[in-house]
Amino acid sequence: MNPIATSKPANKCSTCVLGQFCLPVGLSVEEVDRIDSLVTERVRLKKGDALYRQGDTLSAVYGIKFGSLKTEYALPDGREQITGFHLPGEMLGLDGIGNNQYQSNAIALEDSEACVVKFNEFETLARQIPSLQQQFHRILSKELTQDQRHLLSLGSLRAEERLASFLLNFSDRLAARGYSPSEYHLRMSREEIGSYLGIQLETVSRLFSRFSESGLIQIKQRHIKLIDMNGLLELTGKSSAIHCAAHT
Amino acid sequence: MNPIATSKPANKCSTCVLGQFCLPVGLSVEEVDRIDSLVTERVRLKKGDALYRQGDTLSAVYGIKFGSLKTEYALPDGREQITGFHLPGEMLGLDGIGNNQYQSNAIALEDSEACVVKFNEFETLARQIPSLQQQFHRILSKELTQDQRHLLSLGSLRAEERLASFLLNFSDRLAARGYSPSEYHLRMSREEIGSYLGIQLETVSRLFSRFSESGLIQIKQRHIKLIDMNGLLELTGKSSAIHCAAHT
């Protein structure tokens, strides 16, 4: 299935509730109008559709309007690593800027929509609007930080710690978007979670069962409720920070 | 030990052989001059010195002039993950742009020097010189791609595959800088390699011994010679790509 391009004059950045997560952070009304005129096109994706694929020539980067996507990085021998799950307001396609080709596949986990940001035009606008330029740099940098945290998880944490911090990370990001931090729907399969965390799907399943028995979570299919968020936090190695904070 | 700031009017970007890896890519003579006037300060580091530390306020990003550094990301419980080893021409400190604080420690693996790029002034210049802006975006994006490859390694490869691709990655990067791709000095300990690859130092040591017995490498202390680069490549999962390429 190929993505379907749509052009709705409605649905502008200026009225988008996701502006706070996306490019328009810190812009004046007049500046946001200029972004509006840049981002005229949107792409609708059905579950399983690719927003872009490894090797495609980059012409645009994307902002997620609604829905969720995964990005995955494939090895020629067929193995692949899911490098991220992405929520509304996040930017996609940034890894393609380096050599004008997307380095990963971006696949919709559910019906989704993305705003198309023509990259050439965007760069031009970013030179004219300092706070847009700065916001873009911040976005790229935060992406790096996110990846580094992910590296820490894969390199230094045990399976149960990885899963716990995964659940809490999702909780934070959903909360920031106004959803419940303690109860949400996982849009990805156990296998996809496992790929993201560098463990097998069976291990993910076993850990969910274990967490559930320990009273940390309730899980039914892909619907999850975090019961004891402090308990989960203690598993992640971040607990000592909280502990310190509580004592100061 | 704290880094020592130096200010040498010599040693300009315009004459730096690393320009091809660094910011000045694709700039005119006149444009490089403007970078020269921006990058007036350099920092000398002795082995073990920190260029910056997690939590320091960001005022500059850095270009490595000579030497090598590691970046590491720490958990409050003391565990830490080395997220990268960095060679001359590469930029450091980019992860601090997101919220104006460096997210990692950057530590010199040997006596090194870094060029200081005041970030505010740099952003201003980048708005005025399109190809500088574009080069900076490319650098950030390639950093993302590098991290994604690292994630693939930690998430999907077995220990021996990780080490093999680590050795080949270094080989490539050294070759690009004019050094021998098949023989080089490892500036980091077995423990640091292990941290980077998400395995224990004993495993690194055993694998070096195994590779050596198999005739893939020769290693004495930290001096390594890659004997059978194809053999190493076959371990990484990338072999099939080469194979395909050879048949087309």
Next chain:
DNA sequence: CGAGCGTTTGAAATCGGTCAACAGCAGTGG
């Protein structure tokens, strides 16, 4: 209602981790 996928659970196998001893080399100071 049946097919097919996703998920759970069990049992066996294994890769890599942990613990421990030792070797090698570098720097220090007598």
Next chain:
DNA sequence: CCACTGCTGTTGACCGATTTCAAACGCTCG
């Protein structure tokens, strides 16, 4: 010049977390 000390690296033996293989279960959707 040679102990002495300490750090880094190597190697062995054992252990255990996670993987692998296998079977059964239960949604979901045609």
